[in-house]
Amino acid sequence: MxxxxxxxxxxxxxxxxxxxxxxxxxxxxxxxxxxxxxxxxxxxxxxxxxxxxxxxxxxxxxxxxxxxxxxxxxxxxxxxxxxxxxxxxxxxxxxxxxxxxxxxxxxxxxxxxxxxxxxxxxxxxxxxxxxxxxxxxxxxxxxxxxxxxxxxxxxxxxxxxxxxxxxxxxxxxxxxxxxxxxxxxxxxxxxxxxxxxxxxxxxxxIAEQKELFESFIKLIARAIDDKSPYTGGHCTRVPVITTLLADAIAKTKTGPQEIRDFQMNEDERYELWVAGMLHDCGKITTKEYVVDKATKLETIFDRVHLVDARFELIKRDTEIAMLRAQIDTMKQGQTPDFTAMETALDNTRQTLDEERDFLHHSNKGGEFMAEADQNKIRQIAQRTWTDKNGQQRPLLFDDKATEVLFYPPRANEQRPETDLAKFRGEIENLCINKGTLRDRERLHINHHITSTINMLESLPYPKHLKRVPEFAGGHHERMDGKGYPKGLKRRQMSLQARSMGIADVFEALTAGDRPYKPAMKLSVALTILGKLKLEGHIDPDIFDVFIHQKVYERYAKEYLKAEQIDEFDVTRLPGYSPPA
CATH class of the missing domain: 3.30.450.40 (GAF domain)
Structure with missing residues (x-):
C-alpha cells in the first residue's frame, strides 16, 4: 500500500x-x-x-x-x-x-x-x-x-x-x-x-569474496595434502605458529627497537595468516616421490627390497655352487668334506645377512654417516649375482649403471633421463651423508620456494595483502645470507618473514607425520633451534621472544603429543638470551 x-x-x-x-x-x-x-x-x-x-x-x-x-x-x-x-x-x-x-x-x-x-x-x-x-x-x-x-x-x-x-x-x-x-x-x-x-x-x-579466497587457499593446502600426506598438515600448522609468534612480538616491550615497535592490526594479522597458508604452495610442482622419500632407496617404492632379493639370489647361487662341487667330487670317486663345505656355506650366509642388515640400517636417514660406513657400502657393492640370462650384475648399481632387469625398455625405446634417474644410483643413495635426499633431489625440493614466489607474485592482491609474497617467500632465507632462493640477509627481510622462518623450522622438527624421522621432543627441537640461532640461520631476537613468551608451549599444548612435551631449563638452551 x-x-x-x-x-x-x-x-x-x-x-x-x-x-x-x-x-x-x-x-x-x-x-x-x-x-x-x-x-x-x-x-x-x-x-x-x-x-x-x-x-x-x-x-x-x-x-x-x-x-x-x-x-x-x-x-x-x-x-x-x-x-x-x-x-x-x-x-x-x-x-x-x-x-x-x-x-x-x-x-x-x-x-x-x-x-x-x-x-x-x-x-x-x-x-x-x-x-x-x-x-x-x-x-x-x-x-x-x-x-x-x-x-x-x-x-x-x-x-x-x-x-x-x-x-x-x-x-x-x-x-x-x-x-x-x-x-x-x-x-x-x-x-x-x-x-x-x-x-x-x-x-x-566482500565476505563472500573473502570466503571464496580462503576456500582457494585451503584447497591448495588440501591439494598438497592429497599429493603428500607429509606436507598438508605443515601448511596449516605453520600459520598457527607464525601468528602466535607475531602476537608475542607485538606484546614484547623489551629488547631491540624493532621488536618493541612492532604492532599488527586485524588486516595485517590476516595478511600474515594468508602468507603462512600459502608459504609452500610451490610444492604442488614438486614430485611426490622426492617429497615422500622416507628412506635413501625409496622412489615409488623402497628399493631395499630389490637388494634383499639379490642377496637371496647370491645365497642360492652359493648353495648351488657348493652342491655342484660335492657332486663333482663324488663323480671323481672321492668323498666330499661335507662338514667343511656346509660350514663355509653357513659362514657365507651369515656374512651376507650381516651385509644385508647393514644396508637396511644405512637405508634409514640420519644426521651423519661416517666415511668408513660409506666405504663399506662401496665394498659390499662389488658382489655380483646372476640374472635370468646368465649375466653377472652388481649387487648395487652405481650412478652410471641403468637397471633394466625389472624395468626393461621396449625395442627402440628412448627412455627419458628423468625416468632412468628413478632406478639408478643405489650406491650414491645409500652413501647419503645426512637425511634421505641426494643433492639433485634436495635441489628439486628447494626449487619449491622459487615456484611459490613465482606463483604468489603473479596474483593481483588488494592493498591489505600486498606483502604476502614477501612474507611467504623468505622462510628458507638465512640471517647470514646463505639461504635460498635469493640469499637475502636479515635486514633485507621483514620481521614477519623472519618469524615464518622460525615457525617453518620448529614445525618441521616437532611434526609427527614426516616419513624420514620421528617427532622430536620439545627440548630437542628447541636445542636445535638455539644452535640454528648461533649459526646465523634464524633471527636471534625473534628466537628469544619465541622462548621468553613461551610461544612453543602454547603451540605444543594443542598440536603436539603428550610424550613430546618434556621438562627442560630454558636458560640452558643454546643461544637463548633472556630479557634483562
Missing amino acids: DATQQPFQHEYLDDDLLNRLKKLNAVGVALSSEKDGNRLLERILQAAKTLTYADGGTLYMKQGDTLKFEIMLNETLGIHKGGSSGEPINFPPLPLYDENNKPNLHIVAACAAVQEETINIPDAYEETRFELSGMRDFDAKMHYRSKSFLTVPMKNHENEVIGVLQLINATTPETKAIHPFTRSEQELVESLASQAAIALVNQRF
Missing part, C-alpha cells in the same frame, strides 16, 4: 529537517565503512531511530521465505536484543507465505516485504488490515502503548527485498509525545533503507 494513502501529521521545521538530512549523509558514510556485520545492522536501526526520533524498532533480514529477527531496540522499555548486546532474540522467524503458499499479508513486516512497499500506520489500535493481537498482548504485559508504525522494505541493487526496517512510536523531541511518522520522516527512512541495503550487499559481497 502506498504511503500517500496514509494521513500525515505536521512536518518539523525546515532547520530540523536540514539537520536530519545532514545526519543521513553522515550515516551513509558510516555505514559504508563498517566492517562488522552485527554492528552494521545495529547502526542501521539506531540511525533510523535517530532520524525519526522513534522510541523503538526492529530490523529483520530475509532468510529464505522468512524474516529473521536481527536487532530489537526500545528506549522506553530498555530493550536491546541481538547485535552487540549478546542477548538473543528468541522469537521465531516471520513466514512470508502461509501453508498454501499465499502471501502472508496479515503481518505488517511480511506484507511490506512481499508487496515491496512501505507501510505507514498512524495508530495501530485503529488498524484493521493486520493481525496485531501479539502487539496488544505485549503492550498489556509491558504496560506500553504501541501506536505509530513505519515499516520499510530494504532492496538490493537487483531490486530484491533483503530485509525490513520497522520503527515504532515517532516522538516529538521536546515533549516526547507520540505522533504518526511524517512524510519527510518516511522519505528519510526510505533513503536510509536504500543506503543500508547497499552497505549490507557490499559487506556480504
Whole structure:
C-alpha cells in the first residue's frame, strides 16, 4: 500500500529537517565503512531511530521465505536484543507465505516485504488490515502503548527485498509525545533503507569474496595434502605458529627497537595468516616421490627390497655352487668334506645377512654417516649375482649403471633421463651423508620456494595483502645470507618473514607425520633451534621472544603429543638470551 494513502501529521521545521538530512549523509558514510556485520545492522536501526526520533524498532533480514529477527531496540522499555548486546532474540522467524503458499499479508513486516512497499500506520489500535493481537498482548504485559508504525522494505541493487526496517512510536523531541511518522520522516527512512541495503550487499559481497579466497587457499593446502600426506598438515600448522609468534612480538616491550615497535592490526594479522597458508604452495610442482622419500632407496617404492632379493639370489647361487662341487667330487670317486663345505656355506650366509642388515640400517636417514660406513657400502657393492640370462650384475648399481632387469625398455625405446634417474644410483643413495635426499633431489625440493614466489607474485592482491609474497617467500632465507632462493640477509627481510622462518623450522622438527624421522621432543627441537640461532640461520631476537613468551608451549599444548612435551631449563638452551 502506498504511503500517500496514509494521513500525515505536521512536518518539523525546515532547520530540523536540514539537520536530519545532514545526519543521513553522515550515516551513509558510516555505514559504508563498517566492517562488522552485527554492528552494521545495529547502526542501521539506531540511525533510523535517530532520524525519526522513534522510541523503538526492529530490523529483520530475509532468510529464505522468512524474516529473521536481527536487532530489537526500545528506549522506553530498555530493550536491546541481538547485535552487540549478546542477548538473543528468541522469537521465531516471520513466514512470508502461509501453508498454501499465499502471501502472508496479515503481518505488517511480511506484507511490506512481499508487496515491496512501505507501510505507514498512524495508530495501530485503529488498524484493521493486520493481525496485531501479539502487539496488544505485549503492550498489556509491558504496560506500553504501541501506536505509530513505519515499516520499510530494504532492496538490493537487483531490486530484491533483503530485509525490513520497522520503527515504532515517532516522538516529538521536546515533549516526547507520540505522533504518526511524517512524510519527510518516511522519505528519510526510505533513503536510509536504500543506503543500508547497499552497505549490507557490499559487506556480504566482500565476505563472500573473502570466503571464496580462503576456500582457494585451503584447497591448495588440501591439494598438497592429497599429493603428500607429509606436507598438508605443515601448511596449516605453520600459520598457527607464525601468528602466535607475531602476537608475542607485538606484546614484547623489551629488547631491540624493532621488536618493541612492532604492532599488527586485524588486516595485517590476516595478511600474515594468508602468507603462512600459502608459504609452500610451490610444492604442488614438486614430485611426490622426492617429497615422500622416507628412506635413501625409496622412489615409488623402497628399493631395499630389490637388494634383499639379490642377496637371496647370491645365497642360492652359493648353495648351488657348493652342491655342484660335492657332486663333482663324488663323480671323481672321492668323498666330499661335507662338514667343511656346509660350514663355509653357513659362514657365507651369515656374512651376507650381516651385509644385508647393514644396508637396511644405512637405508634409514640420519644426521651423519661416517666415511668408513660409506666405504663399506662401496665394498659390499662389488658382489655380483646372476640374472635370468646368465649375466653377472652388481649387487648395487652405481650412478652410471641403468637397471633394466625389472624395468626393461621396449625395442627402440628412448627412455627419458628423468625416468632412468628413478632406478639408478643405489650406491650414491645409500652413501647419503645426512637425511634421505641426494643433492639433485634436495635441489628439486628447494626449487619449491622459487615456484611459490613465482606463483604468489603473479596474483593481483588488494592493498591489505600486498606483502604476502614477501612474507611467504623468505622462510628458507638465512640471517647470514646463505639461504635460498635469493640469499637475502636479515635486514633485507621483514620481521614477519623472519618469524615464518622460525615457525617453518620448529614445525618441521616437532611434526609427527614426516616419513624420514620421528617427532622430536620439545627440548630437542628447541636445542636445535638455539644452535640454528648461533649459526646465523634464524633471527636471534625473534628466537628469544619465541622462548621468553613461551610461544612453543602454547603451540605444543594443542598440536603436539603428550610424550613430546618434556621438562627442560630454558636458560640452558643454546643461544637463548633472556630479557634483562
